[in-house]
Amino acid sequence: MSEFTLSELAIVACAEVWRDEGEVLATGIGTIPRIAAGLARLTHNPALLMTDGEAYLIEEPLPLGPREEKAKFSGWMPYSRVFDAVWRGRRHALVTPTQVDRFGQGNISCIGDFKKPKVQMLGMRGFPGNSISHTNSMFIPGHNPRVFVAGEVDVVCSAGYNPARWPDGRVPASLDIRRIVTDLCVMDFGGPDHGIRVVSLHPGVTLDEVRAATGFELAVSADLRETPRPTEEQLAIIRRLDPHNLRAAAIKNNPPGIRAR
């Protein structure tokens, strides 16, 4: 087996979120999620619906960055139609919140007091609507306690499994936060009361490291595994989808896929 980077391992893990999703709109925001959506489309889920990141539907995933070939469009997907698709529910987005809490609530609005933030970020964007309308997963490139915070996130932008946040004290049955891929591990919401649960560790990473990097208690899968390593076929597709190697800048210091002990 050839060498691979942690980014490439994460891309393969991220692509898995769309494996059994059928014909949903796959939206990956950021370098690794975007490559991952293309990888999923070209390998295990040929039914995925994808856009060019601008306003059109495409059937052949586009390489990131400047490219020679002109994209071929199969349909039109301006933002107004993206919202229509969001509300219809056949979408699975993979996004990167700045903070995540034990309920799976995510924040991209601001850090600190909302009235006078310490750090103002993007605003809530589409997080509220996404979280209540369709399936969502997350990619976190730097797994640490400043991201996976104790208590709640500073601004709840995407809704989560916190009963106290819901009008009648009940989390809607339709809420579906599927998976969190980080630079250390893969987690899902299979713990008690939809608690966050570690399902696989990246090669060379220990459970203690994950726990030390997380601001809340984690459940652990009875079937804890190593995150699958990229195959040659997957690596070839990743290289084709990312010819400018933007993935090298996606995780700090571009570490190798197998952590040195």
Place this chain on the structure above:
Amino acid sequence: MTRQLDKRTSLAEVVGQLKSGMTIGIGGWGPRRKPMALVRAILRSDLKDLTIVGYGGPEMGMLCAAGKVKKLVYGFVSMDFIPLEPFFRRARERGEVAVSELDEGLLNLGLRAAGMRVPFLPTRVGLGTDLLTHNPELRLVRSPYADEETLLAMPAIPLDVALLHVDYADRLGNTQIHGPDPFFDEQMARAAERTFVTAEYVVDSLAEACGDSAKRNYFERSLVSGVVYAPGGAHPTSCAPHYGWDAKHLKDYVAAAGEDDGWQRYANQYLGRDEADYLQRVGGVGHVTQLPIPVL
């Protein structure tokens, strides 16, 4: 002789019709197709205490920096390739402006409600989040039907004025948007008492000049009060397919936010006395219209 409808006007005349305290919707999205020539005319004016509504880009940061804003209504403020808008960020971190931070889709629903002249539209968007905490005026409603579901009643966002930048317009107020995404300009126009458009090209008759692309007309001319010829009028934001955003200029704008009196430096360097002066200062309309469309 038959009287002819002619809505052609100037940037100065449009801004002359605006008043301090107005609620103004600004079309486009982030760093794309913003009516920047009109924004610059506001920046040069004495207007203040404005409520600015939109899918925010550099126009929101600039208007904040120039002290024109009482309140912002937005889902995000971003320049995409530069994710954080620096002067918006500074205004927020100093607590200088009131805000209504919404979900992008909720903003759409609020504009739609205003355009449909109903008080609210029901939605699930916002439930379970701090959107309700930080917009305490928002109310929940219970479905009157058998499901009895609890929903958010997104209130209408009526606008005094909408400002839009389009590719083509004619003297009657017909418009065409040729970029890949018309964004929510249509909803802005419907939500507004009056809509003013700037255009890359203004012709006598769009029916004559480009009737073949009439499907790119997204809102009817009866919504349009005034048309201004403003080539390069979206600069430094993009106006695909004509030109891309000016990354170099926007980076200098971002750098200004890190300097003492940076906004004053930016304004002194670029704003100029009018739009012609501005265009000359940024390299001429020829420079603007040759800016490449970014590939993402």
